[in-house]
Amino acid sequence: MCRTKLFSALNLSPGCFINRFLTSKCYLSVGRRLSSFHQGNVLIHDTYLTHKNQCFIKRRLLQNTSLLLLDHKTGKLLPNLPIVNIKRFVSHQQTTDQNRKRILTYATYFSCAIGAVLLTVVGAKEYKKLTRRARGIEKIAEPLLGRRKYLYKYRGYIYDEYIVDHVDKIHHFQIREDDVWVLSYPKAGTTWMEEIVYLIMNDLDIVKARSKIIEERIPFFEYAYPGFKAVTAMESPRIIKSHLPMSFLPKQIKDKKPKIVYVARNAKDTVVSFYHFFKMLKLINYSGNLNDFVDGFLDDKIIYSPWSKHVLEAWKIKDEENILFIKYEDMKKDISSVIQQLSLFLNRPLTDQQIKLIVECTKFDAMKNNPASNYSWMKGWGIKDDKEFLRKGIIGDWKNELTTDQIESIDKMVDTKLGNSSLVFEDK
Numbered sequence: 286m287c288r289t290k291l292f293s294a295l296n297l298s299p300g301c302f303i304n305r306f307l308t309s310k311c312y313l314s315v316g317r318r319l320s321s322f323h324q325g326n327v328l329i330h331d332t333y334l335t336h337k338n339q340c341f342i343k344r345r346l347l348q349n350t351s352l353l354l355l356d357h358k359t360g361k362l363l364p365n366l367p368i369v370n371i372k373r374f375v376s377h378q379q380t381t382d383q384n385r386k387r388i389l390t391y392a393t394y395f396s397c398a399i400g401a402v403l404l405t406v407v408g409a410k411e412y413k414k415l416t417r418r419a420r421g422i423e424k425i426a427e428p429l430l431g432r433r434k435y436l437y438k439y440r441g442y443i444y445d446e447y448i449v450d451h452v453d454k455i456h457h458f459q460i461r462e463d464d465v466w467v468l469s470y471p472k473a474g475t476t477w478m479e480e481i482v483y484l485i486m487n488d489l490d491i492v493k494a495r496s497k498i499i500e501e502r503i504p505f506f507e508y509a510y511p512g513f514k515a516v517t518a519m520e521s522p523r524i525i526k527s528h529l530p531m532s533f534l535p536k537q538i539k540d541k542k543p544k545i546v547y548v549a550r551n552a553k554d555t556v557v558s559f560y561h562f563f564k565m566l567k568l569i570n571y572s573g574n575l576n577d578f579v580d581g582f583l584d585d586k587i588i589y590s591p592w593s594k595h596v597l598e599a600w601k602i603k604d605e606e607n608i609l610f611i612k613y614e615d616m617k618k619d620i621s622s623v624i625q626q627l628s629l630f631l632n633r634p635l636t637d638q639q640i641k642l643i644v645e646c647t648k649f650d651a652m653k654n655n656p657a658s659n660y661s662w663m664k665g666w667g668i669k670d671d672k673e674f675l676r677k678g679i680i681g682d683w684k685n686e687l688t689t690d691q692i693e694s695i696d697k698m699v700d701t702k703l704g705n706s707s708l709v710f711e712d713k
């Protein structure tokens with residue numbers, strides 16, 4: 286105890302005592318400064334040993350100094366708490382060194398972690414590139430697409446990144462025999478057909494049809510939302526929408542032969558409708574004009590192109606038992622007959638009354654005013670506020686929009702590509 290220093294600070298408040306103790310003023314009165322206080326024991330009133338104070342003291346006390354406790358009432362050394370050895374408390378200098386060491390260690394760990402993350406990202410990118418190359422996927426720059434400025438060519442068709450990243454998922458997707466697929470090149474009247482098929486398959490349950498948006502009732506197969514998992518989890522019979530060409534449907538389609546309704550629309554109305562769709566989409570941010578878009582359509586720089594290959598693949602197998610090929614123009618001309626055709630194809634017989642009801646529910650204006658099928662849920666974040674998904678819904682709008690040169694170029698492409706087939710569109 287000879288080297289023990291007792292600071293009697295009973296007249297001071299705990300905070301004041303500790304403060305003065307540590308600022309080496311208080312014990313000046315007993316002739317010692319904290320700096321010279323390198324070894325020995327410090328007696329401190331137990332009341333003052335709040336956690337905060339202890340930590341503070343620990344930081345300041347010198348190595349090999351011990352801490353003794355005094356009973357705050359009697360002022361005597363507490364017998365059961367003899368000496369709290371604080372030898373392990375390091376000097377201020379040591380603490381600084383240790384801090385430096387600790388910072389260095391953390392910095393090393395941190396750089397290792399960053400390095401690992403970077404390596405993983407670069408590695409994953411390289412792996413993706415290699416996998417794509419091995420699959421024959423070609424990357425195509427399309428600056429007009431704004432943020433998403435790349436497209437990918439796979440087996441002769443143009444896709445976005447999400448699709449080429451999920452080639453395996455698509456190929457190996459589990460098909461059910463009672464699935465019904467609604468397929469098309471975009472803007473062919475897919476949504477119209479979906480709504481009709483939904484009503485037929487759901488016994489004309491209009492309440493059910495209005496209870497959920499069409500994207501949830503009939504998921505878009507190769508789109509991130511609701512995604513492959515959601516399609517897998519659906520109850521049978523599932524109705525699934527897709528814009529994939531026949532040659533890129535899941536492999537099991539060939540064996541399980543689910544029913545497939547393919548909708549096609551004439552090239553000129555398709556391209557005009559598609560252009561307006563691109564312009565209304567906030568997600569794409571297309572910066573080109575109609576002329577650029579027509580060029581892109583003809584040069585296969587638009588997703589799901591080439592249009593001609595897409596429609597011809599379906600046309601070639603139109604007579605197979607599980608395929609029904611419908612033209613948008615025929616729907617416009619006589620929708621009742623198309624609904625009749627669909628009811629037979631889907632094995633869901635309909636009365637004339639029921640056909641009339643479906644016609645009413647799926648008229649252009651009815652669907653445009655139906656929040657479950659007009660895509661108004663995408664307004665604001667996906668579709669520009671002043672644009673409508675159900676735009677005009679007519680045959681021949683191309684006459685109002687395309688120049689003579691554009692019409693000639695598209696007609697020429699159609700003649701060249703479809704000329705040898707029996708597929709003809711009445712586009713006026």
Ligand code: A3P
Pocket residue numbers: 469470471472473474475476477554557558559561647648649650652674675676677678679682
């Ligand atoms: P327009 O842009 O020419 O108006 P998809 O559903 O394949 O994206 O096709 C959209 C096109 O089909 C749009 O063409 C849209 O107006 C039209 N359409 C949607 N529902 C329709 C309906 N009930 N009657 C007629 N056309 C419809």
